[in-house]
Amino acid sequence: MGETQEALQFITDQARRLLTEQATPERLKALLDEAGGFDRELWTKTAELGWCAAAIPEEQGGIGLGWEALCQLSEVLGEFTVSLPLLPNTLLANTLIAAGEGDGDVCTRLLSGEAVATLAITDRGAAGIPAAPAARFGDGRLSGAKAVAPFAAVADFALVSASADDGVAILLVDLGAEGVTREVVNVIDNGRAMAQLSFANTPATRLDGGEGARLLSQLACAAAVVTAFEQVGGARIALDMAVAYAKERKVFGQAIGAFQAIKHNLANMYASIEVARGCALDAMAQLEAGSPALVPYAAAARVGASKAYDFAGKECIQIHGGIGATWEYMPHHYYRRARSLALELGAPSYWRDLLVDNVHMMAEGY
Amino acid sequence: MSNAEERDHLDDYLKNARAWLAEHAPKYSGAARKGLTLAQDRDLGRQWQTLKSEAGYAAITLPREYGGGGGSEAEKIIFANEEAKYDLPVEYFGVSLGMPVPMLLKYGTPEVVADLVPKAIRGEQIWCQLFSEPAAGSDLAAVTTKATPDGDGWRINGQKLWTTWAQFSDWGVAVVRTDPNVAKHAGLTYFYVDMHAPGVEVRPIRKLAGESEINEVFFNDVYIPDSYRMGPVGGGFKVAIETLMIERYSVSSETMGGVGVDYLLKLATEATINGRPAIEDGEVRAFLADTVIERQGLRNIFRRAMEDIAHGREPGPEGSIRKLLMSVRRQNLALLAMDVLGPQALIHRAGGDAQADATLAWIESAPYRIAGGSDEILRNTVAEKVLGLPQDHRPDKGIPFNKIG
Numbered sequence: 042m043g044e045t046q047e048a049l050q051f052i053t054d055q056a057r058r059l060l061t062e063q064a065t066p067e068r069l070k071a072l073l074d075e076a077g078g079f080d081r082e083l084w085t086k087t088a089e090l091g092w093c094a095a096a097i098p099e100e101q102g103g104i105g106l107g108w109e110a111l112c113q114l115s116e117v118l119g120e121f122t123v124s125l126p127l128l129p130n131t132l133l134a135n136t137l138i139a140a141g142e143g144d145g146d147v148c149t150r151l152l153s154g155e156a157v158a159t160l161a162i163t164d165r166g167a168a169g170i171p172a173a174p175a176a177r178f179g180d181g182r183l184s185g186a187k188a189v190a191p192f193a194a195v196a197d198f199a200l201v202s203a204s205a206d207d208g209v210a211i212l213l214v215d216l217g218a219e220g221v222t223r224e225v226v227n228v229i230d231n232g233r234a235m236a237q238l239s240f241a242n243t244p245a246t247r248l249d250g251g252e253g254a255r256l257l258s259q260l261a262c263a264a265a266v267v268t269a270f271e272q273v274g275g276a277r278i279a280l281d282m283a284v285a286y287a288k289e290r291k292v293f294g295q296a297i298g299a300f301q302a303i304k305h306n307l308a309n310m311y312a313s314i315e316v317a318r319g320c321a322l323d324a325m326a327q328l329e330a331g332s333p334a335l336v337p338y339a340a341a342a343r344v345g346a347s348k349a350y351d352f353a354g355k356e357c358i359q360i361h362g363g364i365g366a367t368w369e370y371m372p373h374h375y376y377r378r379a380r381s382l383a384l385e386l387g388a389p390s391y392w393r394d395l396l397v398d399n400v401h402m403m404a405e406g407y
Numbered sequence: 408m409s410n411a412e413e414r415d416h417l418d419d420y421l422k423n424a425r426a427w428l429a430e431h432a433p434k435y436s437g438a439a440r441k442g443l444t445l446a447q448d449r450d451l452g453r454q455w456q457t458l459k460s461e462a463g464y465a466a467i468t469l470p471r472e473y474g475g476g477g478g479s480e481a482e483k484i485i486f487a488n489e490e491a492k493y494d495l496p497v498e499y500f501g502v503s504l505g506m507p508v509p510m511l512l513k514y515g516t517p518e519v520v521a522d523l524v525p526k527a528i529r530g531e532q533i534w535c536q537l538f539s540e541p542a543a544g545s546d547l548a549a550v551t552t553k554a555t556p557d558g559d560g561w562r563i564n565g566q567k568l569w570t571t572w573a574q575f576s577d578w579g580v581a582v583v584r585t586d587p588n589v590a591k592h593a594g595l596t597y598f599y600v601d602m603h604a605p606g607v608e609v610r611p612i613r614k615l616a617g618e619s620e621i622n623e624v625f626f627n628d629v630y631i632p633d634s635y636r637m638g639p640v641g642g643g644f645k646v647a648i649e650t651l652m653i654e655r656y657s658v659s660s661e662t663m664g665g666v667g668v669d670y671l672l673k674l675a676t677e678a679t680i681n682g683r684p685a686i687e688d689g690e691v692r693a694f695l696a697d698t699v700i701e702r703q704g705l706r707n708i709f710r711r712a713m714e715d716i717a718h719g720r721e722p723g724p725e726g727s728i729r730k731l732l733m734s735v736r737r738q739n740l741a742l743l744a745m746d747v748l749g750p751q752a753l754i755h756r757a758g759g760d761a762q763a764d765a766t767l768a769w770i771e772s773a774p775y776r777i778a779g780g781s782d783e784i785l786r787n788t789v790a791e792k793v794l795g796l797p798q799d800h801r802p803d804k805g806i807p808f809n810k811i812g
Binding site for chain 2: 280284287288295296298299301303304305307308309311312315316317318319320322323337338341344345348393394396397400401403406
């Protein structure tokens with residue numbers, strides 16, 4: 042095992058240990074019960090362990106473990122249905138670094154976890170990620186509304202897409218600035234710290250260097266790949282819970298897991314999760330390599346993982362029977378999280394479209 | 408070898424295999440096979456097999472002294488993948504070299520191995536596997552073909568079914584019942600048999616698409632010496648399972664010989680549905696996306712398994728979903744492609760290439776979901792072996808075979 046692999050193993054083992062201890066059902070349920078729920082205490086703890094800087098290069102003040110670290114940590118978060126803004130913090134920090142702002146105060150605070158970021162690239166009334174966002178940017182000011190976004194309820198900074206005269210603009214917005222409205226709304230998965238943001242003549246800093254469309258696609262794809270791991274992690278636990286219950290629960294004199302209607306459903310869940318994992322791993326390799334063909338791989342990972350998680354989430358409840366549909370049991374956390382992750386970055390139907398349009402970019406053969 | 412050295416070695420191996428195939432394969436594939444009878448095609452295959460054996464590309468994992476390649480599992484998979492890109496007459500030797508011959512290497516006497524294994528590897532002789540019966544398919548241990556002691560040997564009576572290439576086979580391996588008074592798994596014994604012996608009768612079966620590689624085989628008082636026994640009396644089920652485990656990672660084209668993503672994509676771009684390009688149809692797009700996702704996921708699983716095999720590690724259990732997904736996909740993809748083609752897709756061009764003909768791909772696809780583990784059995788296998796769920800209820804468990812109702 043190489044040094045990086047050992048460090049990755051260390052950080053994910055540490056993450057599983059910590060979350061086993063911290064992510065108790067009581068705590069997760071409390072978060073679900075209030076709109077905009079966020080576990081600030083856990084965030085601070087993990088920030089101290091360097092999780093939000095794991096993927097950032099060492100020369101930029103990070104730990105230098107690459108996208109793989111963020112992907113693996115996200116998988117662990119997914120397993121525990123824990124929501125921490127590792128992804129938006131990394132994406133915003135990366136974007137700032139690329140824009141030459143890596144030494145600034147914002148980037149430093151994002152990497153230390155002192156500040157929280159949110160990614161606001163979806164619009165109200167649009168299923169996907171709009172190439173021409175409804176929000177407008179001009180003369181250093183942003184106006185308009187974005188769709189509900191995770192961590193927007195607690196974020197200090199937002200990475201926002203908007204339309205400018207010369208095309209898409211990617212903006213850094215200080216959410217403490219004038220004209221920002223943050224509406225915390227009740228959602229199906231309140232553990233995501235969701236809010237919908239709108240801006241009225243809010244000061245914003247452009248970060249795309251005139252390459253807004255390319256940067257938007259890059260951000261969306263990177264987010265899709267990392268999120269795919271979170272989805273696979275969650276789906277896998279939903280499957281594990283269903284398997285464990287199917288072995289233990291007896292009806293008509295035998296464990297329900299002996300019935301083919303149950304067994305085959307579980308086998309199908311397993312198959313869809315392993316397909317999704319394969320897609321996610323290949324997409325991660327493309328992301329890590331900075332491949333120009335990232336779009337279809339990211340789209341395959343996103344759609345595959347969204348489908349696998351939705352499938353595992355709903356069948357996990359089904360296999361549990363009535364008890365699976367209670368507040369007390371855990372399956373509904375996964376059922377909710379599956380839907381939330383499937384929609385936050387634009388619906389699977391949007392990504393499916395991207396996949397079909399770009400399938401020719403994928404490698405031939407193995 | 409270090410990881411890097413191993414990778415370099417396999418890269419070189421791939422390069423050489425590609426060059427060798429580019430030089431030799433065209434003379435034995437595609438147009439060279441057009442218009443041949445099945446027997447002529449088999450003979451062309453024998454020549455190809457001999458050529459491969461001389462170059463070390465036949466039975467790559469078997470010892471060089473018998474005409475094999477003396478190579479690794481990884482090399483075998485790499486070569487098979489490249490070879491599958493040509494339409495070569497290799498199907499006659501798949502079963503032969505895949506299962507019976509490795510078993511013979513393990514259980515045969517040195518003299519028998521030295522005599523028969525090289526002939527099989529060079530394609531001069533073909534072996535078949537006599538497992539399934541009319542009432543024993545998924546439930547292999549239910550076989551009723553029996554062997555009764557006769558002097559120094561055994562007399563075999565009964566019927567085998569779905570035996571691939573039995574009509575061309577010189578030898579076969581068979582699982583038969585030697586003791587009906589014990590539980591069904593315990594009363595079986597594994598033998599090899601001479602397919603030219605008196606009393607062996609082979610009848611080809613015409614499959615739904617007209618192909619006839621499968622047969623029923625009747626044994627009428629067929630005598631075999633006890634030296635043809637492989638493993639102990641009563642140990643046949645264990646040996647049979649060993650046989651089925653040999654092919655750790657089955658190699659086949661991604662489309663299982665049917666039409667694939669590229670075919671459907673091209674078709675959907677050219678065809679129209681009610682005046683609009685078929686590629687804009689929601690069902691077509693959704694199916695294409697699903698297919699690409701599944702293909703990508705399985706490619707990754709395959710590559711990881713290759714890595715594991717190359718480093719002598721057991722591949723993960725996720726490979727067990729491959730055959731299930733690919734055979735279901737093959738059928739559905741062909742069906743949708745036919746929808747896009749419309750009524751003209753009803754024209755059946757027998758003898759064509761199913762990789763370029765949706766109709767052929769569709770009609771031939773049905774048995775792929777049954778042979779080598781039906782969808783249902785494969786889902787059971789994933790559920791039981793991978794997820795650890797309980798076995799199905801088996802009312803015949805532990806009951807002597809002759810008492811099962």
